[in-house]
Amino acid sequence: MQLNSIWTSNKTPVIATLIITLLVFSTRNIGKKTPDSLGSIRDLKWSSINFLHTTDTHGWYGGHTNQKLYGADWGDFISFTENMRSIANSQNVDLLLVDTGDRHDGNGLTDATVPNGIEALPIFAKQDYDLVTIGNHELYLYENSKQEFDFIVQEYGNNYISSNVEYKNNDGDFEPFGKKYKYFTTPNQKARILSFAFLFDFTRNNEGTKVTPLEDVIKEKWFLETLKKHPGQDVDLIVVFGHIPIAHTWKELLVLHQVLREYYPETKIQYFGGHSHIRDFTIFDSNLTGLQSGRYCESVGWVSIDLSATGDLSPQKIFARSYIDFNLNSFLHHSGQSSIEEFETEAGNNVTRTINLVRNKLHLNDVLGHVNRNYYVDYVPLDHPQNLFKLLADQVLPTLQPTQALKNQSDERIFIINTGSIRYDLYKGPYTIDTRYIVSPFENEWARITLPKSIAIRIGPFLNKAGYILSQDKDNEIDNRRLLPLHQYSQRLKQEQQLRAKLEEEPEKKFQYPAFSPFFSQDAEFQNEASITRQKLSKGYVTHDDFGDDGDDTPHKPVINFPITNVVESKQLDIETGEHALVDVIYYKFIEGNILWALKHIGYDEKVESELYSTTYLNQLLEVFVQQNEI
Numbered sequence: 239m240q241l242n243s244i245w246t247s248n249k250t251p252v253i254a255t256l257i258i259t260l261l262v263f264s265t266r267n268i269g270k271k272t273p274d275s276l277g278s279i280r281d282l283k284w285s286s287i288n289f290l291h292t293t294d295t296h297g298w299y300g301g302h303t304n305q306k307l308y309g310a311d312w313g314d315f316i317s318f319t320e321n322m323r324s325i326a327n328s329q330n331v332d333l334l335l336v337d338t339g340d341r342h343d344g345n346g347l348t349d350a351t352v353p354n355g356i357e358a359l360p361i362f363a364k365q366d367y368d369l370v371t372i373g374n375h376e377l378y379l380y381e382n383s384k385q386e387f388d389f390i391v392q393e394y395g396n397n398y399i400s401s402n403v404e405y406k407n408n409d410g411d412f413e414p415f416g417k418k419y420k421y422f423t424t425p426n427q428k429a430r431i432l433s434f435a436f437l438f439d440f441t442r443n444n445e446g447t448k449v450t451p452l453e454d455v456i457k458e459k460w461f462l463e464t465l466k467k468h469p470g471q472d473v474d475l476i477v478v479f480g481h482i483p484i485a486h487t488w489k490e491l492l493v494l495h496q497v498l499r500e501y502y503p504e505t506k507i508q509y510f511g512g513h514s515h516i517r518d519f520t521i522f523d524s525n526l527t528g529l530q531s532g533r534y535c536e537s538v539g540w541v542s543i544d545l546s547a548t549g550d551l552s553p554q555k556i557f558a559r560s561y562i563d564f565n566l567n568s569f570l571h572h573s574g575q576s577s578i579e580e581f582e583t584e585a586g587n588n589v590t591r592t593i594n595l596v597r598n599k600l601h602l603n604d605v606l607g608h609v610n611r612n613y614y615v616d617y618v619p620l621d622h623p624q625n626l627f628k629l630l631a632d633q634v635l636p637t638l639q640p641t642q643a644l645k646n647q648s649d650e651r652i653f654i655i656n657t658g659s660i661r662y663d664l665y666k667g668p669y670t671i672d673t674r675y676i677v678s679p680f681e682n683e684w685a686r687i688t689l690p691k692s693i694a695i696r697i698g699p700f701l702n703k704a705g706y707i708l709s710q711d712k713d714n715e716i717d718n719r720r721l722l723p724l725h726q727y728s729q730r731l732k733q734e735q736q737l738r739a740k741l742e743e744e745p746e747k748k749f750q751y752p753a754f755s756p757f758f759s760q761d762a763e764f765q766n767e768a769s770i771t772r773q774k775l776s777k778g779y780v781t782h783d784d785f786g787d788d789g790d791d792t793p794h795k796p797v798i799n800f801p802i803t804n805v806v807e808s809k810q811l812d813i814e815t816g817e818h819a820l821v822d823v824i825y826y827k828f829i830e831g832n833i834l835w836a837l838k839h840i841g842y843d844e845k846v847e848s849e850l851y852s853t854t855y856l857n858q859l860l861e862v863f864v865q866q867n868e869i
């Protein structure tokens with residue numbers, strides 16, 4: 239496909255799209271990895287400089303084996319980027335690839351090995367990124383930080399940037415993961431780019447590493463000198479890519495924005511973010527936008543910037559964004575290929591082969607049990623029978639027994655888990671070794687404290703009342719943000735609500751918008767009528783961002799994310815006993831800081847000492863439960 243036709247893509251006739259789609263479906267091999275939807279795909283807008291962005295991949299390099307919508311694997315992604323680079327080169331524009339961290343924890347490919355990531359990281363590193371940085375999941379365990387420093391940083395050389403995370407070397411000195419910044423010129427357009435990479439203010443890193451908060455880095459000498467060394471007239475674009483949400487509600491990039499604009503009042507700036515696992519695009523000012531590209535190899539983000547645009551323009555005239563579904567339909571469409579044979583590259587195929595070999599070696603498809611229906615993290619409310627937390631709280635957690643004899647065990651127990659420890663839905667079908675890590679990869683041991691019932695019952699509600707953004711208690715270094723999967727606070731949810739309000743105000747627009755949730759009973763009528771016009775669409779992301787709601791490359795029927803709490807409790811209490819009765823409170827040792835923080839704020843002054851309760855991880859408990867019960 240000629241780039242010309244891509245530039246003018248908005249005018250591409252529907253018929254052409256259909257022909258391409260039909261061709262795509264008729265080619266060999268592709269069916270197993272492509273979604274059933276025949277919906278049309280929105281084209282990308284190319285410009286002088288273009289970016290493909292991934293974040294929070296968490297080891298999903300084998301693709302989503304039971305969700306065709308995200309059925310491409312890392313080998314396909316490599317073929318895709320090779321195709322896209324060819325397009326860019328043939329048109330003398332630039333294409334840069336960016337990743338913003340979190341490569342561990344969430345999939346068997348990364349977590350079924352010791353140390354975790356030993357097989358997955360070499361697969362990840364086959365992608366030829368121009369800019370790579372670190373996430374918090376590279377920092378929980380020292381062994382993961384060491385892999386990052388010894389392997390990923392070496393693999394990417396000058397392309398690995400971290401402006402605020404350091405590693406303790408053999409001499410005991412801290413040195414940056416990669417370079418602190420990069421100033422470079424793009425190959426085709428010769429654009430001069432100054433780039434920094436930041437991790438959010440993460441405090442649970444292992445002792446072999448150091449994170450300096452962004453707010454401190456921007457006052458550091460090296461940072462200010464770098465800005466002075468590269469004044470506005472020498473910089474065509476600033477790229478800040480980091481493991482930080484780009485949402486307006488997140489303070490760190492706003493603080494950075496103020497400093498950058500002091501030094502570069504008019505320079506074009508692009509942020510790439512991550513961590514909160516959502517698709518998002520935000521406008522900071524008319525020359526500065528932020529892109530965030532989802533999670534778990536479900537999305538590849540796209541942003542293009544017209545570096546030649548000058549004058550008082552709206553950001554829509556300078557920047558364009560898209561969220562590409564991680565499947566072969568989308569990849570073929572955007573690379574302008576009509577058959578899998580043309581699309582696949584040797585490097586991509588080799589990676590696909592390696593993934594399959596590793597998956598077999600790790601027995602990821604081995605069946606351990608069977609699940610009869612889907613259980614969702616947040617596609618249904620917390621009290622819905624198909625909510626995964628409800629299943630855990632009502633049925634699974636009560637099966638946990640202490641792994642050692644404990645003194646003064648109480649018959650009354652309260653289990654508290656942070657909802658962020660559950661990473662993905664549990665789908666109907668075989669429960670495999672892969673599922674174990676997909677649902678909850680963490681090796682979190684259980685701790686117990688014994689408290690009077692009147693206190694014990696207040697901990698969970700107190701933690702749930704603690705807000706998300708404003709919940710930091712710096713004195714105690716407790717950050718309740720860590721308890722919850724951040725996408726709960728997504729722009730998407732807020733905008734879904736706005737959209738719902740808008741529909742109520744303007745009923746005539748009803749059918750231009752997709753319905754909200756299949757689980758909202760009050761939407762039933764709306765669902766029935768609207769489904770006539772939407773029957774060809776598959777369920778998936780419908781993103782509402784600062785540019786509107788046309789960013790998803792594939793139009794979908796939306797799913798809604800219901801609010802979930804910071805923690806979920808499972809209570810085994812006796813209504814006959816009084817408030818002084820002693821209750822065992824059992825929680826992951828990982829959240830002990832939060833539990834003690836809650837106790838302090840509740841006003842409980844007694845000294846509490848926790849004991850190890852169990853070394854059975856949640857995923858082991860769930861696995862046995864699935865094997866022994868019909869669920």
Ligand SMILES: Nc1ccn([C@@H]2O[C@H](COP(=O)(O)O)[C@@H](O)[C@H]2O)c(=O)n1
Nearest residue numbers: 374513656658659680720721722723828
């Ligand atoms: N041992 C651990 C480590 C982390 N978590 C939870 O993971 C969430 C953070 O994941 P991101 O991909 O968003 O960085 C956070 O909610 C932690 O509580 C955990 O439960 N156990």
Ligand SMILES: [Zn+2]
Nearest residue numbers: 294340513515
């Ligand atoms: Zn993540």
Ligand SMILES: [Zn+2]
Nearest residue numbers: 340373374513
């Ligand atoms: Zn993260």
